[in-house]
Amino acid sequence: MADLPPFEPTSFKYTQSPNPSWSFGDPITTTEDGRKWVEDEKQGWKTIDATKEDPRTLYALSVSGLVPRPIAFVSSVAANGSENIAPFSWFNQVSTNPPVISVSCSPAGRHKDTANNIRETKGFTVNIISEPWIVQANAASIDAPAEINEWTVTGLTKEPSISVTAARVKESAFTMECELLQHIEIKNAAGGVAADLILGTVKYIHIRNAVLNDRGLVDPVKLRPVSRLGEIAYATIGDVFRIPRPVWKDEKDELENKFGNALL
Numbered sequence: 001m002a003d004l005p006p007f008e009p010t011s012f013k014y015t016q017s018p019n020p021s022w023s024f025g026d027p028i029t030t031t032e033d034g035r036k037w038v039e040d041e042k043q044g045w046k047t048i049d050a051t052k053e054d055p056r057t058l059y060a061l062s063v064s065g066l067v068p069r070p071i072a073f074v075s076s077v078a079a080n081g082s083e084n085i086a087p088f089s090w091f092n093q094v095s096t097n098p099p100v101i102s103v104s105c106s107p108a109g110r111h112k113d114t115a116n117n118i119r120e121t122k123g124f125t126v127n128i129i130s131e132p133w134i135v136q137a138n139a140a141s142i143d144a145p146a147e148i149n150e151w152t153v154t155g156l157t158k159e160p161s162i163s164v165t166a167a168r169v170k171e172s173a174f175t176m177e178c179e180l181l182q183h184i185e186i187k188n189a190a191g192g193v194a195a196d197l198i199l200g201t202v203k204y205i206h207i208r209n210a211v212l213n214d215r216g217l218v219d220p221v222k223l224r225p226v227s228r229l230g231e232i233a234y235a236t237i238g239d240v241f242r243i244p245r246p247v248w249k250d251e252k253d254e255l256e257n258k259f260g261n262a263l264l
């Protein structure tokens with residue numbers, strides 16, 4: 001990797017959408033980029049039978065295709081007080097009322113310490129990673145024995161939480177204190193554990209003022225989050241654009257005029 005150019009901190013800009021003059025029903029071939037995308041289909045398809053594919057190939061393919069994934073940097077504590085921190089990209093929000101997030105720990109031969117800790121002590125924190133400290137967060141994925149404290153390896157700073165024993169990461173601009181809501185064991189064909197799916201209720205959210213926009217929401221340009229791609233690849237989010245979500249009552253007349261019965 002030494003032959004690659006050095007990392008440059010992202011300077012995002014807000015841009016127009018890829019096709020600002022698009023109107024309902026227009027095919028993707030109305031832009032040059034869209035035409036190229038359609039053209040590429042001539043290379044054909046590779047179709048995988050997920051029930052028969054080798055699990056390692058399926059893993060590599062899945063994590064390269066399900067992208068970009070947000071990353072939960074999860075801090076947890078065992079019943080004996082041993083602390084743990086590790087990144088998990090099989091992560092997302094499940095609901096906001098109540099606020100619930102999901103994290104999936106895939107055992108790889110043993111239950112991961114994070115899953116064990118959360119089941120033992122219930123509380124954990126999910127910290128969103130920003131560009132300046134992705135290397136530190138990545139170091140925490142080391143496959144160290146349970147008694148090793150990954151915090152020391154990362155060089156990151158512990159900040160006490162309000163409602164859970166697990167510390168939060170002081171360097172994180174967006175942290176959620178969570179409490180175990182439900183643990184679901186996903187089984188493999190042999191009856192072994194394929195994954196520990198953790199559902200956690202969000203109790204507190206800590207947000208750095210510096211990443212908020214004037215509407216009190218997190219500005220991605222300021223947060224500079226890092227996402228996970230396939231293999232060992234990460235990505236920054238790049239330029240940002242906004243596309244309004246269509247509302248039926250505002251668009252109904254235009255849609256009915258344009259498409260008539262084809263809408264039904």
Ligand SMILES: Cc1cc2nc3c(=O)[nH]c(=O)nc-3n(C[C@H](O)[C@H](O)[C@H](O)COP(=O)(O)O)c2cc1C
Pocket residue numbers: 071084085086087088089090091104105106107111112113114115138140141142143144228
């Ligand atoms: C960016 C990144 C994302 C990861 N996502 C996951 C994941 O979603 N699920 C998982 O089981 N392991 C994932 N891992 C691997 C864990 O971080 C790694 O196994 C870690 O050692 C688990 O720590 P623990 O056993 O201390 O809980 C990921 C690793 C990296 C670097």
